[in-house]
Amino acid sequence: MELINSLNWRYATKEMNENIVPQEKIDRIIDAAILAPTSSGLQPFEILVIKNSDLKEKIKKVAWNQSVITQCSHLLVFAAWDTYTEERINRVFDLTNEVRGQKFEGYENYRQMLLNSYPKRDSEVNYNHASKQAYIAFAHAIIAAALEKVDSTPIEGFDPKALDKILELDKKGLRSCVILTLGYRNEDKDWLVKQKKVRKPKNEIVTVYE
Numbered sequence: 001m002e003l004i005n006s007l008n009w010r011y012a013t014k015e016m017n018e019n020i021v022p023q024e025k026i027d028r029i030i031d032a033a034i035l036a037p038t039s040s041g042l043q044p045f046e047i048l049v050i051k052n053s054d055l056k057e058k059i060k061k062v063a064w065n066q067s068v069i070t071q072c073s074h075l076l077v078f079a080a081w082d083t084y085t086e087e088r089i090n091r092v093f094d095l096t097n098e099v100r101g102q103k104f105e106g107y108e109n110y111r112q113m114l115l116n117s118y119p120k121r122d123s124e125v126n127y128n129h130a131s132k133q134a135y136i137a138f139a140h141a142i143i144a145a146a147l148e149k150v151d152s153t154p155i156e157g158f159d160p161k162a163l164d165k166i167l168e169l170d171k172k173g174l175r176s177c178v179i180l181t182l183g184y185r186n187e188d189k190d191w192l193v194k195q196k197k198v199r200k201p202k203n204e205i206v207t208v209y210e
Contacts, residue, residue: 002147003143003147006143006146006147006149007143007146008197009146009149010142010145010146010151010152011192011193011195011197012152012153012154012192013068013151013152013153013181013183013185013190013192013193014067014068014153014190014191014192015067015068015071015185015186015189015190016067016068016071016072016073016151016153016181016183016184016185016186017071017183017184017185017186018071018072018073018183019073019183019184020073021073021074021150021182021183021184025148025150026049026073026074026182028144028148029141029144029145029148029150029182030047030049030076030141031144032140032141032143032144033047033137033138033140033141033144034047034137035140036136036137036139036140037136038133038136038137039129039132039133040092040110040114041092041096042084042088042089042092042133043092043133043137044080044081044084044088044129044130044133044134045078045079045080045081045130045131045133045134045137045174045177046078046079046172046174047076047077047078047079047137048076048077048079048167049074049075049076050074050075050076050077051073051074051075053070055166056069056070056072056075057070058166059075059077059158059163059166059179062158062159062162062163062166063155063157063158063159063163063179064157064158066153066155066157068153068155068181068183069155069179069181071181071183071186072153072181072182072183073182073183073184074181074182074183075179075180075181075182076141076179076180076181076182077163077167077176077179078134078135078137078138078176078177078178078179078180079134079164079167079169079172079174079175079176079177080127080130080131080133080134080174080175080177081126081127081130081173081174082123082126082127082130082170082173082174082175083119083123083126083127083130083173084114084118084119084121084126084129084130085119085173086115086119089111089114089115089118089119090111090115093107093108093111127175131175131177134177134178135177135178138154138178138180141180142154142180145180145182150182150183150184151182151183151184151185152180152181152182152183153180153181154178154179154180155178155179155180155181156178156179158176158179160175160176160177163176163179164176
């Protein structure tokens with residue numbers, strides 16, 4: 001019930017009051033994103049946490065001048081791998097073996113299957129796949145923020161190439177895919193704050209096969 005109440009409380013905040021979110025809340029939100037499930041457990045993305053005011057101002061200019069970008073306490077940029085490489089895949093499998101303290105034949109066979117497939121695919125196909133995994137983590141962050149009573153605004157309205165250039169993401173083999181602002185709503189200025197949440201009836205979205 002707490003989860004549903006928190007999700008009913010949250011909305012895409014349009015105006016924030018510039019108050020700073022405590023670091024422990026930010027840490028838990030990011031931890032939730034890191035704990036999100038991803039295809040083959042590869043976690044093919046990184047989360048860039050922007051606190052610097054000058055950098056936020058630069059990002060705002062390539063994101064339709066949305067005010068929440070500079071008003072927010074923390075700006076999270078979810079950036080997916082630009083492609084899958086043998087090095088990236090091996091890093092995840094080696095880490096798993098290290099943490100679990102042993103190798104499993106089936107797991108090593110699965111590693112080889114991915115190595116024989118993913119790096120050979122078109123980089124755009126790989127980026128699209130990786131970005132979908134980033135979105136799963138992004139959703140976890142939104143839910144965690146709601147539970148922490150931290151407001152958030154999902155943002156796709158920005159120029160990805162311009163943002164990538166600002167953050168020099170090409171040097172890390174990354175491409176930005178979505179932004180999340182974290183902060184606190186400005187109840188005096190946000191026109192949406194007192195509006196009722198609108199969602200389609202469940203029977204228009206859910207089909208049950210018995």
